[in-house]
Amino acid sequence: MTAPVILASVNHRFGEFHALKDINLDIGAGDYVTLLGPSGCGKTTLLSVLGGFIEPSTGQVLIGGRDMTRVPPARRPTTTMFQDYALFPHMSLRDNVGFGLRMAGIARAERLQRAEAFLELVGLTDAAGKRPHELSGGQRQRVALARALAVEPDVLLLDEPLGALDLKLRRTMQDELKAIQRKIGTTFVHVTHDQEEAMAIADRIVVMNAGRIEDDGPPARVYSRPASLFTADFMGEMNHIPLAVKGGAATTPLGPLEISVPARDSRGTACLRPEAIRTAGGGQGLGAARIVDAAFFGTHWRLHLEPEAAPGLPLIAHLPPDATPEQGAVLALYVDPDAFLVYMQEQ
Template sequence: MTASVSIRAVTQTYGAALALDAVSLEIAAGEFVVLLGPSGCGKTTLLNLIGGFSEPVSGQVLIGGKDMSGIGPAKRPTTTVFQDYALFPHMSLADNVGFGLRMQGAARAPRRAKAEEMLALVGLPGKADRRPHELSGGQRQRVALARALAVSPDVLLLDEPLGALDLKLRRAMQDELKAIQRRVGTTFVHVTHDQEEAMAIADRIVVMNGGKIADQGPPRDVYLRPKSLFSAAFMGEINQIPVTDGQSSLGPLLPGTGTLLIRPECIGLTGGLPLGPCRVTDAAFFGTHVRAHVAPLSAPDTRLTVDLPQATTIAVGEVLSLAATDHVMLTP
């Protein structure tokens, strides 16, 4: 089963603090949506409203077209996976995974069969009789995911589920999550503050800031075509060049007035938008690329960050003729 989620002008407050400000968002059935933003942006508050852990001050949450007002977490077609796995240490993995089914009144044999099916789905076949303490952190996270999926939710909510894992394991689990979501087809709503994680797993990223949606779209669009300065800066390093009536510190660039945004890796020795001659002020080899800072000769106090191909050899003081292969202009 899977279902759409509709957030309609939802506002939430905690005392005098405004956590969500008339947020509206449509999530299609079977979509993998990531809510991304810094601490306090409202992403977890929004997830909790979808899950029924709190009620909004105003607005509506609909799942599968049904208004969820007054319906608690246990009665909603959702389950939640938290950063804390919350596994029962005295229970086998099969009993942990089948716990929700047990609460629903399912008999022992069907619970066991479903638990074994879900453990195999998350890459843990043959481990149904083990205890949580026998597993690694990544394996325990898989068990928590299997437990959530065992009750066949229409919508699976994930609150920073990979935050406690080390970098290598987190990246491996990102691939696992996306693959599992494709197989089961359930709507996933995932909260994280990790931009790389969001881009690795999302069908659509929703960037939040100050209780509002600052940007949303497929990962490529949000990264290369940001719709706000906040989103542009939050999604990674970016060069910002003010433009007034087509003029900038680098000379004439694009018509109009606004801020020209260019990612460091979109600046190179060839491209569609000439940036003019620039002097290298420092450079370092980063393995996958060469990172350099350059100063345009027309604006020596301006600094641009440039990521050049791995094989590039440059020296401090060298003058390069640079151009942008991709860019976006945000107007006021």
Template structure:
């Protein structure tokens, strides 16, 4: 699939600004960004729910201009699942096949196959109200996959689930995608969710693509300050003429970005003595705020080891193991 110079305007509002993106067959791509960044607008254009002001969407080399959502080789899973309450799960999953004229026996067999794929074997005769939120989400996924789309679009489908169930469904979603091999394009504003499921993350901001790459590259090697800040916590430190507020650093000039977990007493890029201002136990680590003694106006976030028991006011000699230097 290819997106070519797609622009979308709503009156004076520029929702998408010349967005271009190639998505390989079988790839799991996550569109990530804050509310209003354009990610859902882009998903709607791919799915045929909106026509772009300019630009092209090509699926399988075919230009989708003028082709409505029901005639595109795509299906969409929405956050509210949109299941038919009066239908059995089997009939819900088979609905798209029914609309395509497939015979009842064949579509029922396919529906049962899809329900088994999502872990609901033998539940075809049940109705949506008998299921949990996570199970209803699986039914919506099975219905979307039953018609064998080239591209499956997911519009924040896990957003209504609680944290524990959402994490479980993230694992299941990734496993199902690997088994069926369908191209998935998933929209979310949740950074952890994006990192858990994506082959590639596309970070959007202000109607444009800010950054794209594997979860590891987006987190450890962000290309822009927005991307660095949006993907979890980061300490941003201005460096000019080879100096930061806490002292000289030989990294060049720009904004030094340090992840909290990259700061430790063993770090090679030295920050120097820092006083602990507060600390809280987060299970996997201790999250602390520290103030460099040489820069009393600077406040850094540091993730200390799980076993650490830092006393308030104690001084640690800190440095950074890894960093990224970005230009404005």
């Protein structure tokens, strides 16, 4: 089962606090969408509106073309999977997964058969008779996922489901979640504050800030060409270079830049990802910079740099793992002009 979701002009207030502001969002049937943003941005409130746990102050929620705005959670074609999993400790995994089917009045033989089929889907067939305390954190997460899917929702809502797992297990479960979603085709809406997690699993990332949608698109576009300065900063590390435009020419503390800028005289910020900075190969020159510090991350060296032309302007660059950076060494920096992201101040 799967269904599209439409949120139309959704607003919500908690007293005087405006938690959601004019949210308009279309989610296609079978999409895997992440709601991404910092704490307090409204992503969990929006998920609660989708699940029926919060009725929006204004606006409309449509699931599968039906108005669900004031329909309670139990009558919606949605299931919510929470971070703490909420498994019943006294029940076997088989009975945990079949609990929702039991509440729906499904006969015992059928619900146990379906429960075992979903335990097989998450790779826990041999553990069907165990209790939750006998499992690892990743296995409990799989049981919670099987239970959520067993009732065959049109939309599965996931509220930071991987937040309690360690890094290695979290990455494994990201792969498994994505594979399961592709196999069953259910619409997934997944809340996270982890940018890497969002990019690893989502077909589409919705970035939220202060109750609004800042950006919405495929992970590669949201990362490489973010729609706002907030998104640019939130989606990984970013160098900020003050920018002044006069007579159609761009100047910075590092010198002039050959980049596309508005014709009007204005000020703004030229942003640059650390991985875009090179020490050879030509392109736009950024001048020389001294290595203040260097740390090895396996896939790259992360350098803190102090430009000679602007000592008060810190830069971060990522160099290949076979580089040999030494503290105090001076490097010549280059970048492709189209790697700059330019955000002008509003007039």
